[in-house]
Amino acid sequence: MAVNMQDTDFLWVFGYGSLMWRPGFPFVERQRAQLFGYHRSLCVFSHVHRGTPERPGLVLGLDRGGRCHGVAFRVAPEEADATVHYLREREQATAVYLERQLPVRLVDGQRITALAYVVDRKHPQYAGRLSFEETVDLVRRGEGISGRNPDYVRSTHEHLIGMGVVDPLLERLSGAVE
Template sequence: MSASERPYIVFGYGSLIWKPPPQVVARTPGYLKGYVRRFAQKSHDHRGTPENPGRVVTLIHSEDWDAFSGSDPFPHDDVVWGVAYTINPLYESEVREYLDYREKDGYTLEQVDVFGLENGIEKILVHKAFCYVGRNDNPSFLGSEPTEALAERIWRSVGPSGPNKDYLYHLAEAVRELAPESYDSHLFALEARCKELDQKTEGNN
């Protein structure tokens, strides 16, 4: 790779955090600014079916979310943590194909700046990492749903990649490990409600 060529770096904020792409040569945890992470995207192919789609996360620009979310009870000062993966340049085309297929259900490539703290000072760690975002004009985008109904949908849904609630639990655990001091109130509220449903079911057995 010549000095003028940029490395292929992908930012993961959902399942890529705990199930990274192949051929990773560097891993940089960091966070985004100006976005919220919401379970606002239908999943027909991984955590649900075409008849009963599950729910997975997408990124939305904060101002866009304000415009169509109604009364979102969750604060915008929550931080979207994730991981920027640098891909071995020898395998860039194969990894791009793999990710395009994996994220085919309504996701579009955008570029984002990934931030972090160095010696207590905020700075951009990665400029313009590629990121798969479910924009609000794609057919799989749902927008805001009441937390209770959303949690029940996640709790009940199952797809080829397994139960939808496992996706939620893995993501919550991964975010806590990435940034124990951070808080994602939307994510953790859904996790708490699904675990309540687990306990109710166990209590009835």
């Protein structure tokens, strides 16, 4: 998918999980943002970053329906190509996410189009809805190239709290995987 930009355009990137607290790319602005039509969900079996194929962890995906509070990063035009390349390497390691340009509302009310990664429900790593017990088990034992799965859940939860966003599942899960 080509990212639709002109040389003078800024790239916006929407983060809803680890991108919020560990973007990994340079940006010139960071704002709280909302994405409508998708919600944050622990619905992806992680085979790379927080687990392995033999011992998968669970990571977040944007799944259909609802809304998602997150962060929008504005990337300078001269950094756009490198940022998209970096994000594709990071987010598309197993092609479980679909790259999309989606309408996002910034906290200041401005509406922008942002690059976002939504879960591919047809992908074998799509976990869908799991029981709380299954979720706890997968998160507890998950560990991949980016670290332990409980640390990922905890860091995302703590970042959301800092933004004033309540996520009951991540809150409950953070306590259960200690």
